[in-house]
Amino acid sequence: MPKVTIDGHEIEVPKGTTILQAARMIGPHVAPPTMCYYSKLKTSGGYCRTCLVKVTKGSAQNPNPMPKPVASCRTEVMDGMEVQNNTSPDLLEARRGVVEFLLINHPLDCPVCDQAGECHLQDLGYQNGAQKTRYEFKRREFEKIDIGKYVQLHMTRCILCYRCVKTCEQITDNRVHGVVHRGDAAEISTYIQNAIENDFSGNVIDVCPVGALTDKTFRFKSRVWYTKPMDAHRKCENSKCSGKVRLWFKGEQVLRVTARKDQWGEVEDFICNTCRFDKKKKSDWEIEGPSPISHHSVISANHYTSLNQAKIDTLKHQRALGFIPMKKLDDK
Amino acid sequence: MGRKLLLHNQNVPGINTLEVYRTHGGYASVEKALKTMTPDQVTEEVKKSGLRGRGGAGFPTGMKWSFLAKPEGVPRYLVCNADESEPGTFKDRWLMEKIPHALIEGMITSSYALGARLSYIYIRGEYFYVARILENAIKEAYAAGWLGKNILGTDYSLDLSVQVGAGAYICGEETALLESLEGKRGNPRIKPPFPAVAGLWGCPTVVNNVETIAAVVPIVNEGGEAYAKIGVGKSTGTKLISASGHINNPGVYEIELGVPVEEFIFSNEYCGGIRNGKKLKAVVAGGSSVPILPTDLILKTAKGEPRLMTYESLSDGGFQTGTMLGSGGFIVMDEDTSIVKNLYTFARFYHHESCGQCSPCREGTGWMEKILHKILSGKGTLQDVDLLWDIQSKIEGKTICPLGEAAAWPVAAAIRHFRSEFEAYVKNPASIKDVHHYYRLHNLAEA
Ligand SMILES: Cc1cc2nc3c(=O)[nH]c(=O)nc-3n(C[C@H](O)[C@H](O)[C@H](O)COP(=O)(O)O)c2cc1C
Ligand code: SF4
Ligand code: FES
Numbered sequence: 138m139p140k141v142t143i144d145g146h147e148i149e150v151p152k153g154t155t156i157l158q159a160a161r162m163i164g165p166h167v168a169p170p171t172m173c174y175y176s177k178l179k180t181s182g183g184y185c186r187t188c189l190v191k192v193t194k195g196s197a198q199n200p201n202p203m204p205k206p207v208a209s210c211r212t213e214v215m216d217g218m219e220v221q222n223n224t225s226p227d228l229l230e231a232r233r234g235v236v237e238f239l240l241i242n243h244p245l246d247c248p249v250c251d252q253a254g255e256c257h258l259q260d261l262g263y264q265n266g267a268q269k270t271r272y273e274f275k276r277r278e279f280e281k282i283d284i285g286k287y288v289q290l291h292m293t294r295c296i297l298c299y300r301c302v303k304t305c306e307q308i309t310d311n312r313v314h315g316v317v318h319r320g321d322a323a324e325i326s327t328y329i330q331n332a333i334e335n336d337f338s339g340n341v342i343d344v345c346p347v348g349a350l351t352d353k354t355f356r357f358k359s360r361v362w363y364t365k366p367m368d369a370h371r372k373c374e375n376s377k378c379s380g381k382v383r384l385w386f387k388g389e390q391v392l393r394v395t396a397r398k399d400q401w402g403e404v405e406d407f408i409c410n411t412c413r414f415d416k417k418k419k420s421d422w423e424i425e426g427p428s429p430i431s432h433h434s435v436i437s438a439n440h441y442t443s444l445n446q447a448k449i450d451t452l453k454h455q456r457a458l459g460f461i462p463m464k465k466l467d468d469k
Numbered sequence: 470m471g472r473k474l475l476l477h478n479q480n481v482p483g484i485n486t487l488e489v490y491r492t493h494g495g496y497a498s499v500e501k502a503l504k505t506m507t508p509d510q511v512t513e514e515v516k517k518s519g520l521r522g523r524g525g526a527g528f529p530t531g532m533k534w535s536f537l538a539k540p541e542g543v544p545r546y547l548v549c550n551a552d553e554s555e556p557g558t559f560k561d562r563w564l565m566e567k568i569p570h571a572l573i574e575g576m577i578t579s580s581y582a583l584g585a586r587l588s589y590i591y592i593r594g595e596y597f598y599v600a601r602i603l604e605n606a607i608k609e610a611y612a613a614g615w616l617g618k619n620i621l622g623t624d625y626s627l628d629l630s631v632q633v634g635a636g637a638y639i640c641g642e643e644t645a646l647l648e649s650l651e652g653k654r655g656n657p658r659i660k661p662p663f664p665a666v667a668g669l670w671g672c673p674t675v676v677n678n679v680e681t682i683a684a685v686v687p688i689v690n691e692g693g694e695a696y697a698k699i700g701v702g703k704s705t706g707t708k709l710i711s712a713s714g715h716i717n718n719p720g721v722y723e724i725e726l727g728v729p730v731e732e733f734i735f736s737n738e739y740c741g742g743i744r745n746g747k748k749l750k751a752v753v754a755g756g757s758s759v760p761i762l763p764t765d766l767i768l769k770t771a772k773g774e775p776r777l778m779t780y781e782s783l784s785d786g787g788f789q790t791g792t793m794l795g796s797g798g799f800i801v802m803d804e805d806t807s808i809v810k811n812l813y814t815f816a817r818f819y820h821h822e823s824c825g826q827c828s829p830c831r832e833g834t835g836w837m838e839k840i841l842h843k844i845l846s847g848k849g850t851l852q853d854v855d856l857l858w859d860i861q862s863k864i865e866g867k868t869i870c871p872l873g874e875a876a877a878w879p880v881a882a883a884i885r886h887f888r889s890e891f892e893a894y895v896k897n898p899a900s901i902k903d904v905h906h907y908y909r910l911h912n913l914a915e916a
Binding site for chain 1: 637639654659820821822823824825826827828829831832833834835836839856862863866867868869
């Protein structure tokens with residue numbers, strides 16, 4: 138079995154393992170961020186370039202470094218390979234570049250986006266982004282497209298990860314959408330405003346790393362951090378569906394149903410549209426208990442401490458200038 | 470006069486027909502290969518010739534062929550890359566238009582060497598009339614028994630088909646080409662696997678440029694060693710150069726590799742000097758994606774040696790002071806040329822042609838174009854120049870396919886060698902001359 142060293146951690150992995158998978162086996166502190174790779178989808182990854190790593194030693198046989206950073210999600214480990222992720226300053230600089238590219242045409246409309254709080258681009262931006270944009274031109278915009286009863290496509294937010302395309306190709310029985318046009322005019326589309334209607338199409342919502350594909354039955358209902366996730370299951374009539382889901386409660390009310398996600402924010406079992414959209418009563422489900430929440434989520438880990446600090450500083454500042462009466466701040 | 474191996478018959482009337490082509494020695498390489506050589510012997514000759522890919526990267530062709538996987542019971546393919554869309558490069562069109570049978574002959578001999586039973590010529594959509602010329606020539610070749618079942622009575626059979634693209638530069642990248650050939654969206658594939666292992670329809674495939682394949686004909690006819698005697702060092706044989714820009718004689722020239730750049734620009738045998746008695750300012754030596762060089766560095770290397778038209782000499786000094794032979798698109802600019810405007814044109818092209826799969830190229834190419842547009846509108850700042858530099862450095866080497874580099878290199882080279890010109894535009898917007906030319910481009914961009 139090949140041995141690979143990533144950021145100084147050595148691990149032995151089965152042949153055919155990618156650098157990303159090996160890094161994930163070592164742990165989240167070593168794993169590169171991903172936006173397009175999806176462990177449950179074949180041929181995914183390679184597009185977004187956020188998972189780039191530096192290979193400082195190709196293998197025991199050929200110890201030369203690789204000339205360019207490689208996409209860890211699509212590069213298999215070789216025996217004796219040495220990889221730098223968080224330990225290489227120029228790699229981190231390259232990654233900041235990629236993140237900047239992903240953000241220059243993004244609308245940054247997190248305050249009105251349903252994905253906020255569980256958005257991978259948001260996390261990525263906090264971890265690797267700059268404080269201020271260097272992009273001063275008009276951002277790309279698209280019309281919102283309704284693709285059927287349940288799913289809204291908000292292309293303006295899309296980062297073209299191709300996950301939804303691969304989901305429809307591999308999970309559903311009929312793909313009716315894809316990527317049309319080229320370059321920065323490329324868009325995910327059904328082309329002639331077809332509805333995506335088949336029993337597994339709702340999974341595109343879960344695989345979308347950003348708020349480009351959202352659940353219409355949950356639209357603007359609540360910020361995700363005000364809802365409480367519980368794992369639940371039911372005996373689903375659809376033989377392809379596991380019936381294992383996550384219910385998002387507000388009080389006693391089920392606001393939405395999603396698939397369960399693993400610690401990398403990737404779906405464990407894809408679920409059918411009936412479970413997702415039609416079973417919104419608590420009595421439809423057998424509740425198992427509170428869901429474990431991944432490090433990706435603001436619900437458990439407070440990623441935004443620095444932001445909170447910024448808020449507190451601003452408030453103090455404003456108070457010092459006399460904009461806010463003492464009392465108000467002290468209330469809190 | 471240098472020797473010519475590809476275009477020596479270009480002015481013979483009727484050379485586009487099989488009959489005339491035959492009377493000038495055409496299809497001899499097929500006869501020689503099929504009747505007297507094994508496929509491996511043909512590959513061996515190509516290896517000995519030192520022929521390097523003429524599509525841009527200059528990878529040794531014999532080596533590429535010997536990497537082709539040959540699993541039992543799986544078809545292998547040869548695909549000719551006739552997508553030629555790099556601005557400044559038009560040599561493949563010239564060859565196919567003038568002497569279509571040279572490519573077809575090369576395809577048969579090369580397919581035999583690789584054991585391909587079905588081969589393709591993938592040609593860019595804008596060359597539809599050239600595709601028709603090729604199709605007619607292929608029809609003639611079938612009728613005369615050069616293609617089809619049991620060629621020359623041997624047990625080698627080959628079918629050859631022309632596929633017309635839909636007009637995308639990216640389909641010249643070999644894996645995007647294969648996707649397009651399979652009828653899919655022309656997105657480059659993520660490598661590995663390389664085409665030599667899994668190419669067209671997942672089968673082992675060799676993709677070669679038109680000129681590379683045509684060069685196999687003289688190599689087989691005269692032997693690899695004879696071919697290797699032409700040229701300098703590892704740059705063997707002859708090369709087609711598409712010369713354009715502010716020169717007296719633009720056109721396609723076949724040169725022996727090793728001609729000094731100065732001779733190529735100023736001799737009447739080739740470009741014939743700069744138009745209207747102007748001075749030379751800069752040259753893009755190998756198609757729009759290679760680094761531009763100012764006069765002193767294109768005529769002489771940084772060490773002061775005369776620069777030659779070879780792979781090695783042109784890249785002497787790396788990107789600091791050198792460039793690349795690339796696809797042989799030789800663009801000459803006189804003293805009146807605005808490097809910034811020229812760069813804007815290139816940047817617009819790469820922005821337009823990015824396939825959009827990977828973020829650095831999809832987003833970065835458009836951003837660079839917008840900044841150049843801003844500078845040309847007289848609104849640029851010195852920070853914009855630094856920003857451009859930073860963006861190109863964050864595209865280069867971070868993308869799936871080399872289009873990212875092709876977009877980044879021209880920007881880097883223009884700033885590296887002509888920074889003062891950017892700064893002059895920024896500091897003194899009124900100096901942006903020739904506004905009409907610029908607005909015409911701008912209107913096109915808006916349309
Ligand atoms: C964006 C891009 C465009 C390309 N366009 C062409 C082309 O038009 N013609 C060509 O022969 N090679 C082109 N290439 C190079 C091909 O990928 C490939 O290297 C070449 O066809 C191999 O042939 P050769 O070994 O005979 O040079 C292009 C590469 C890139 C990255
Ligand atoms: S570098 Fe550009 S053209 Fe090449 S795959 Fe990426 S987006 Fe497409
Ligand atoms: S996650 Fe590897 S390139 Fe996107």
